[in-house]
Amino acid sequence: xxxxxxxIVVLTYNxxxxxxxxxxxIMQAIVRRGGKDELIVVDxxxxxGTELFLRKKFPAAKVLRLDTNQSVGAAYNAGVFAxxxxxxxxxxxxxxxxxxxxxxxxxxxxxxxxxxxxxxSSLSPGEGKKSEQLPCYIAYGGGQTAxxxxxxxxxxxxxxIYGKYYYxxxxxxxxxxxxxxKSLCEPLSVVYHEGEKTIKRDSRxxxxxxxxxxxxIFFLSCYDSFWEAFLPLVWSVVHVVLCFRPYLLLALFWVYxxxxxxxxxxxxxxxxxxxxxxxxxxxxxxxxxAEKYEGN
Numbered sequence: 001x002x003x004x005x006x007x008i009v010v011l012t013y014n015x016x017x018x019x020x021x022x023x024x025x026i027m028q029a030i031v032r033r034g035g036k037d038e039l040i041v042v043d044x045x046x047x048x049g050t051e052l053f054l055r056k057k058f059p060a061a062k063v064l065r066l067d068t069n070q071s072v073g074a075a076y077n078a079g080v081f082a083x084x085x086x087x088x089x090x091x092x093x094x095x096x097x098x099x100x101x102x103x104x105x106x107x108x109x110x111x112x113x114x115x116x117x118x119x120x121s122s123l124s125p126g127e128g129k130k131s132e133q134l135p136c137y138i139a140y141g142g143g144q145t146a147x148x149x150x151x152x153x154x155x156x157x158x159x160x161i162y163g164k165y166y167y168x169x170x171x172x173x174x175x176x177x178x179x180x181x182k183s184l185c186e187p188l189s190v191v192y193h194e195g196e197k198t199i200k201r202d203s204r205x206x207x208x209x210x211x212x213x214x215x216x217i218f219f220l221s222c223y224d225s226f227w228e229a230f231l232p233l234v235w236s237v238v239h240v241v242l243c244f245r246p247y248l249l250l251a252l253f254w255v256y257x258x259x260x261x262x263x264x265x266x267x268x269x270x271x272x273x274x275x276x277x278x279x280x281x282x283x284x285x286x287x288x289x290a291e292k293y294e295g296n
Contacts (some may be wrong), residue, residue: 002104006146007038007083011075012093014048022096025057042079045069073168080152092143094194095121105146108135114125115151115181116173117295119144119189119261134287136185137214140173140282151181161221161258161265166207171272171283174222180239180274205247212236213251220255221266228277278279 008026012019019041030037039061043050045068055062064073076084080219087109089102097119105117118141141147155175158168174185216233223229238249255262275283 004087004109005037005085006090006102006106007040007088007149009076009079009083009088009289010039010091010093011044011072011079012041012046012050013044013069013075014046014050015093016046016048016050016053017048018093019054020057022093023061025035025096025098027058029097029099029102033102037102038083038085040064040082042066042075044075046203071158071160071163071168072165072293073162074160076158076171080147080149080157083149086149087146088149089146090141090143092193093193096192097144097145098192099113100188101189101191104186108184108186109146113180113182114142114148114184116145116147116175116183117189118142118146118183119184119191120185120187121193133187135186135283136287137283138173138183138185139177139284140170141183142148142169142193145169146195148181151176155166155179159265161217162214162263164207164210166211167218171218172277172282174218175269177283178224178269178273178275180245184288209248209251210244212240213254214247216251217262221269224270224273224276225277231259 001142008030010019010023010026023041026039030039041054041058041061041063043054043063043065045066051065054061062082063080066078070078076090079090089105091097101119105119108114108117116136117135121142121144152172155172158172162168162171175182183257214235215274220227239268240246246287
């Protein structure tokens with residue numbers, strides 16, 4: 001299992017400059033492992049000539065061109081479906097990787113209860129010092145995460161209810177935890193992540209609205225305890241009032257209008273729940289024992 005090949009999926013939308021900057025580091029990491037790992041770039045309906053640029057500059061990369069711009073979750077799902085390997089690493093186009101970032105992620109997948117393993121993310125190479133700490137359990141992976149492809153597909157990938165972006169990754173990781181599948185952060189795998197380059201193109205109001213709405217969807221559809229879900233919702237409403245952001249009430253109206261879809265999502269997951277919210281919360285932040293880690 002330690003020599004398993006991986007598929008790497010990079011998502012981009014009008015990010016040709018970011019690809020030119022960061023893809024060489026990914027190619028170097030693949031060469032470092034013998035050059036047999038798969039690289040797929042999902043072009044999410046770009047209009048800046050991304051596809052032609054990739055075919056000329058990075059011919060070794062497979063290009064999956066989506067005709068229209070889709071949500072982040074849907075675009076990543078398409079990339080995972082197109083992969084050929086059992087471990088798939090999802091990267092944002094604003095992530096620069098270190099040459100040996102792959103292997104520390106791969107070794108954890110010898111355990112059947114591992115769902116995802118994330119790299120340690122730094123803002124710049126100057127901050128990229130490897131931690132001496134052991135890997136720890138985390139709630140979900142971000143834009144630099146390896147997944148067990150079979151489990152990812154079993155969960156249906158990123159859920160479409162979240163729309164354009166925000167909380168789809170948190171939802172996926174939490175649904176995996178509820179089934180008994182764990183997510184970790186591996187500090188020996190280091191990447192440099194600029195963060196939210198695409199999201200910054202949208203207005204602040206639009207971003208806040210999506211984040212607020214999707215947080216409520218997450219609480220209502222993923223938590224098994226009524227109070228675990230209800231109290232954050234109450235605080236959310238108080239937040240709208242105290243911060244004087246009445247436009248966020250549109251999110252409350254959307255949630256009410258689509259309560260049937262949210263309930264359907266919750267009911268479809270519930271039969272598979274193995275851990276309670278309290279049990280998941282107790283696991284998060286714990287570090288692997290030295291014995292288990294060295295056994296890798």
